Amino acid sequence: MTRRRIRGAVAVPALGVVGAVVFWGLSGLPSFGDYHGQYGRLINDVALPERHTTNAVTATVFDYRGLDTLGEEFILFAAVTGVVLLLRKSGRRGVDAAPKDRVTSDALRLFGMLALAGGVLVGLWLAAYGYVTPGGGFQGGVAIASAFALLYLAAGYRAFARRTSEEALDPLEATGAGGFAVVGLAALISGLPFLANLLGPGQPSTLFSGGSIAFVNWAAAIEVAAANTILFKAFLEQYIVPLAAARSRR
Amino acid sequence: MIVETLVPLQAMILALVAVAAASVALCRSPLRQILLSGVYGLLLVVLFVVLQAPDVALSMLVATTVAYPLVVLVAIARTGARRPDGDEERQR
Numbered sequence A: 001m002t003r004r005r006i007r008g009a010v011a012v013p014a015l016g017v018v019g020a021v022v023f024w025g026l027s028g029l030p031s032f033g034d035y036h037g038q039y040g041r042l043i044n045d046v047a048l049p050e051r052h053t054t055n056a057v058t059a060t061v062f063d064y065r066g067l068d069t070l071g072e073e074f075i076l077f078a079a080v081t082g083v084v085l086l087l088r089k090s091g092r093r094g095v096d097a098a099p100k101d102r103v104t105s106d107a108l109r110l111f112g113m114l115a116l117a118g119g120v121l122v123g124l125w126l127a128a129y130g131y132v133t134p135g136g137g138f139q140g141g142v143a144i145a146s147a148f149a150l151l152y153l154a155a156g157y158r159a160f161a162r163r164t165s166e167e168a169l170d171p172l173e174a175t176g177a178g179g180f181a182v183v184g185l186a187a188l189i190s191g192l193p194f195l196a197n198l199l200g201p202g203q204p205s206t207l208f209s210g211g212s213i214a215f216v217n218w219a220a221a222i223e224v225a226a227a228n229t230i231l232f233k234a235f236l237e238q239y240i241v242p243l244a245a246a247r248s249r250r
Numbered sequence B: 001m002i003v004e005t006l007v008p009l010q011a012m013i014l015a016l017v018a019v020a021a022a023s024v025a026l027c028r029s030p031l032r033q034i035l036l037s038g039v040y041g042l043l044l045v046v047l048f049v050v051l052q053a054p055d056v057a058l059s060m061l062v063a064t065t066v067a068y069p070l071v072v073l074v075a076i077a078r079t080g081a082r083r084p085d086g087d088e089e090r091q092r
Helices: A003-027 A038-051 A056-064 A066-087 A106-128 A137-155 A157-163 A166-189 A213-249 B008-026 B030-050 B054-080
Strands: none
Touching: A038 A056, A056 A066, A056 A213, A066 A166, A066 A213, A106 A137, A106 A213, A137 A157, A137 A213, A137 B054, A157 A213, A166 A213, A213 B054, B008 B030, B030 B054
């Protein structure tokens, strides 16, 4: 028997068993649209009257389940710290040691800059109105970080690295992560449970709604935007810079 | 409003997601694979929109079409350029 046939003989029964189990599991699922989440229904009913937020998802993430999100935020913080510890070299040569950016066409740079401005604006809008319309600090933060990545694509590594200095981003990231905890502690200090909503619920469907949610939301936006930019820069530095340097030497 | 039956639009997007997922798994070239995975992510975004989950759709959009491909593309650029016949080198 050839290897191909042996592989087939082993794989076909195994695939059959796995397939049978999967179909057996799928046949037991509730039918399409049959929603069993009592918690979801409850949040949908209470979020608007209690918190005056028209986006129940953000009310859940930054208020009702705010503690979970704090944990997630520290996971991101720890992950970025780990990546930076591994990838950022001590005694780095800095931006000036990196090979010079290839001059891109005017059209590419213009389009890149317009897309960057648009991306940052969309990110800020997503974050700012996160508790009114779909969006929130996480989505807004990643959108802002992605917009900055366009700087590398349109103008090159040096242009990107100069505008995303670690001296500015590292404190920003820590401020975002810490700010979340500070809002929680402020509630604790005033004699309420951790992360209890301190401020009045405000006017529904305006920026002045949701009480503390706005502050927690912005803290998350800053943390996520800075964390993702740091991550991208660390990867880029690790992979692109030595590569380009080796290429220019040849 | 709670969706109770599968409307044709949702069924169509679900079928497209299945096709895209299979094509990502079957693709042999890493560069094409990451591009396909971006398309697959974008289709998932559309699926979440038609299932009325715009918040998840937004998270998915930034994660699968921007953040994930960026990191993988950097890795591909690194490993692909080592090959003497890689695409990276041919451009020069």
